[in-house]
Amino acid sequence: MFRTALRNVLAHKGRLLMTMLAVMLGTAFVAGTLVFTDTMGQALRTQNSKSYADIAVTVSDSEAVGRGYDHGGRTAAGPTLTEDTRRKLVTLPGAADVRGVVSGFAGIADHKGALIGNGFSTTGTNYVPGADGTDPRYPLVAGRGPKDAGEIALDTRTAEKGGFKVGDTVRVAVNGPVMQLKLTGTLHTNDPRVTAGGSLAAFDTATAQQLYLSPGRFAELDVRAAPGTDDTALLAAVRQALPQGDNLKAKTGRELADEQDRMIAQGTRILSTFLMGFAAIALFVGVFIIANTFSMLVAQRTRELALLRAVGATRRQITRSVKVEAALVGLTASVAGLLAGIGIALGLKALLNGPMDANLPDGPLVIAPTTVLAAIAVGVLVTLVAAWLPARRASRIAPVAAMSSSEQPATQKSLRLRNTVGLLFSLAGAAALAAGASGKEVKLVGLGAGALLIGVFVLTPLLSRPLIALFAPLLRAVYGTPGKLARENAVRNPRRTAATASALTIGVTLITSLTVVGASVNKAVDDSTSSDLKADYTVAMQNFSDLSPEVAAQIAKAPGVSAMSTERSVPVTIDRGQDRGRGAGDGENEFLTAVDAATIDQLATVRIREGSADALEQGKLLVSSGRSEQARYKVGDVLAVTYPDGSKGSLTVGGVLEANTALAPVLAPEAVVGPHAQPGSGLEKVLVKGTNGATEQLKQALRDATGGNPLIAVKGEKDIKAESRQAVTNILNMMYGLLGMSVVIAVLGVVNTMAMSVFERRREIGMLRAIGLDRLGIRRMVRLESLLIALFGGLVGVGLGILVAWAGVRTLADDLKGITTVVPPLQIVCFLLAAAVIGLLAALWPAHRAAKLDILDAIRSE
Structure with a gap:
């Protein structure tokens, strides 16, 4: 055998x-x-x-977060890593050298002022020359390392992208004013943040400390061991020599x-x-x-x-x-x-x-x-x-x-069993899909979608006859006998038609689902941006780090600004005591977003569900409806708070807001909580309204006011919508590309089925030729049969895709305000046309073979 x-x-x-x-x-x-x-x-x-x-031991300071990564320049609560600490570690037995490291974000502008890199990995650090004048971490490619505040070195890829050569002037920014620095050299780096599309800017140590921390302070100390030194023993010695503090951590390389x-x-x-x-x-x-x-x-x-x-x-x-x-x-x-x-x-x-x-x-x-x-x-x-x-x-x-x-032929008993199983799976899947959509349970929606797909696949032989019959009148009217024969051939063996169409259905279902979800998200973002945001422009860092507090004063002086408000996140601890079943002194963390109480209603839509619209101007809090339900805040609640500077106070909940994507969950007046923020803390963003609305003149004035900082983005309503749409488009394109393989395989399935069907029906084709159907009619019959199978698969896929997308969109209702299912008709029609084209292309070779069959040989075939 x-x-x-x-x-x-x-x-x-x-x-x-x-x-x-x-x-x-x-x-x-x-x-x-x-x-x-x-x-x-x-x-x-x-x-x-x-x-x-070359690193035996590394000591890091968890509180030394460079400006741009967090608030920057904040006062340390525990011990810090200083030059004295570095010198002390150098004297330890087995320590050959200790290198102090400082790091943060640094945006590099090209000659047009645009940011080089992806915004998230624009890295700044200090250049630490050894005895030979070079830093072993960053081998020099050209020039030399920076030596004073007016100099900088760049990685070779960033210099190449910006068109910079040694001696050129480079515009650099952290989260404050733009600096004009001289390029002294280009470096090579293995830093994955840089190799993944970021950039590296190297300053001398004193400048890096001034930009990211404070003079004389390091974020990290890297200890290099002398030959023959055990790293574990050196680690123990380093820990013994360090000042005691939870913020200082030592580990081996x-x-x-x-x-x-x-x-x-x-x-x-x-x-x-x-x-x-x-x-x-x-x-x-x-x-x-x-x-x-x-x-x-x-x-x-x-x-x-x-x-x-x-x-x-x-x-x-x-x-x-x-x-x-x-x-x-x-x-x-x-x-x-x-x-x-x-x-x-x-x-x-x-x-x-x-x-x-x-x-x-x-x-x-x-x-x-x-x-x-x-x-x-x-x-x-x-x-x-x-x-x-x-x-x-x-x-x-x-x-x-x-x-x-x-x-x-398949027995009626087997077909009845198949249809029963398919119906049970379909009903169970539809029920799970509905329950998941109602309860916003993503996992249940996923299980329901899977069960429904299986059920429909099992039922496709039953569905093939009525759906394909929809095209019968058109086929007879336009193509006559070949069209009628194509329809009969397509439904002659429903199992085969179902199996062929199901392969295409999978791809169409997934592509349709993604497309509908993407269109729904885009519509929700567009609607919320239009309805929730009144500001003409928002000013924020491109890498989602904090803006320098000085930026607000610069924006306020810009020509054409009629109203503005900063948004600053202030972490506090709230003690609600026995009110929530806690012991006295037990606290919970909350983030208050400080805004300008007098102007915020001009910059964002403030819809009050409960309480007073003037709550912020009265020194009270405004809480979103979602946060109110989650944390059980009620109008009139008095919250005992502990601020970041250690001071204590009380705040009253003055109102509950309807959901608004432009506003944070808990709003507080800047005049009340701003003075208690962490010293040197930055701003999340600045909302700006212009005297004459959103104009290019105002946008340019805001850019000029921020010094043309490449890390700072000035975005209007159109920019926000376009950015969201581009993000969704990028995700969809990637998904389409990955699903392309399944579509190619489905096409092969149609080709294979049609080719084997032609071989199977050689005698029948010969008889059709013998009674007068010409080669063109044979080709047309095969092509139309393939077209019907592909359209059947496409229709089922589109229907399933829209249903699954509807359930998926319902699960996003809590995350995207006002989201509804949006079915883009043009794209759906394009998917069906693509299925039709696939069917026609897949039939080219089988149709050619069928038309070339010799009549007598075909009739004699067994």
Whole structure:
């Protein structure tokens, strides 16, 4: 039977080609993901080990958060790392050198004033020259390191992007005024924040301390060990020498490297899991094609299998022979998929390092044995699982079927059982979907969507007849006999039509769901921005760090400003004592957002649900309805608060606000809580209204007022909407690209089904030709049949996608105010047109083959 299975595979290799391609593509996705993430993880770990190669012990100060990362320049509550601390550690036995490190954000502007880098990884640090005048962390490429406050060094990629050369003047900003500094040199760095698209600006140590902390203060001390020194022993000595304080932490370089390795491993696992989800979708689509192909092969070989039964083959042997064929197909396709996956990994890395400018670290290609085994095992297993039902069906062919070459039709009992199972799954899925949407439970929506998809897939043979019948009048009217024949062929074998269409349905369902959710989110953001925000412009840091407090005074002086308000987050501790079942002195953390009480209603829509609209001007709090329900704040509640400066006071809840995306959950008057904020704390943003509304003159005046700081963004309503839409578009494009593999596999399924159907119906096609249907009519018949199957899959996919998206949108109601399900008609029509085009293109080769069949040879065929 093994030899028989091998001969069958070789005899039907043409008909199995599309199946092999489907398995190969799915396996290639799996292998490519594993190879890429393994390669990237190994390269990042190698780079990480180099970063800590010369560090034996690191001491960090958790309170020394550089300006731009947090509020900056704040007074330390515990001991600090100073030059005296550094000198003390240098004298320890086994310590060869101690390097003081300062870091924070630093925005570099190009010649047009635009920010270089992604805004989140614009890094600033201090350049610490050794005895030879260079910093071993940052090897010089050209020039020298900075030596005073008027100088700076940049990483080579940033200098290249900005078109800077040694000696040029560079515009640099932290969160205050823009500085004009001389470029003294370019550096090489392995910092992953920089290699991932950020930038590095190196200052001399005194300047970095002034910008990020305070004179003489370090955020970190890196201890280099003398040869032969044990890192653990040196760590113990360092801890003994440090002043006592919870904010000072000492670890070995090896420990830090291991922590980074764990973070890298976690990141690559998350990426791998994400990509594997799309690989699983591609393989799931492939299951339909494999099952359909083997079902058709079994049907076409009914007489052959019956003869085997007649000459003594048992049912188990027949089943085993089909499984062996499937295993051979899976093994061959998996090996090809593994090789293709390696190519995908190389191409993905080239794409990220090329057009996408991700600058991933170099490293050898990693093809782990587990990757090889996983790719082959997945391909073979998926093929065997998909061929299981056709194999069982083959074993049930009776020996008497040797007298007939026709396919044995499915029994009514099996169809009734299938429809019953499909109906139960569909009802359960719809119920779970509705319950999840009502209760805003994402997991329940996901389970319901999965069950509903399974149920609809099982029911597709039942659905195919009425849905395809919708097109029958149009086909007869426009195409006549070929159109009528195409419709009859499409519904002749509903199982086959359903299996072919279901592969396309999966991709269309997911793409439609994503599109509808994206359109709904865009509409909600647009509506909330228009209704909630009255300010003409918002001024904030691009990297979501804090603005310098001086920015507010600069904006207030800008021409054309009629009203403005700062927003400053002030963390407080609230003691509600016995009111919430707590003991006296027990507190809870809360963030108060300080705003200008006199102008905030001119800058944002303030809708009062309970209490007074003048609460802020009366020195009271305004709380959003959501926060009020969550924390059980009521109008009139008096809250005992402890401010960041240690002082205590009481605040009264004066009103409850309706949800507003432009306002924070708890608003407080700046005049009341601002004086108690952390010294040097920054501003989250500034809301500005112009005398003449939103004009380019006002926007430019605000830019000028902030000194043209490349890190500071001035955004109007259109900018906010465009930014949100661009973010959604980027996510959708990435998802579309990842789902593209499943669509390609679905196309192969349509091609495969039509090609095998043509082979199966050779005699019928010959008879049609004999009674007068010309080659054009044959081609048209095959193309229209393929078109019907594709449109059927597209219609079911669009319907399911809209339903699933509706439930998903309902779960976002608490996060996005006023969100409703938006179905973009143009895009939905485009999806259906794309399905139609797929059907027509997939039928080109089968239709050509059908039209070229010789009439007499076709009639004689068995």
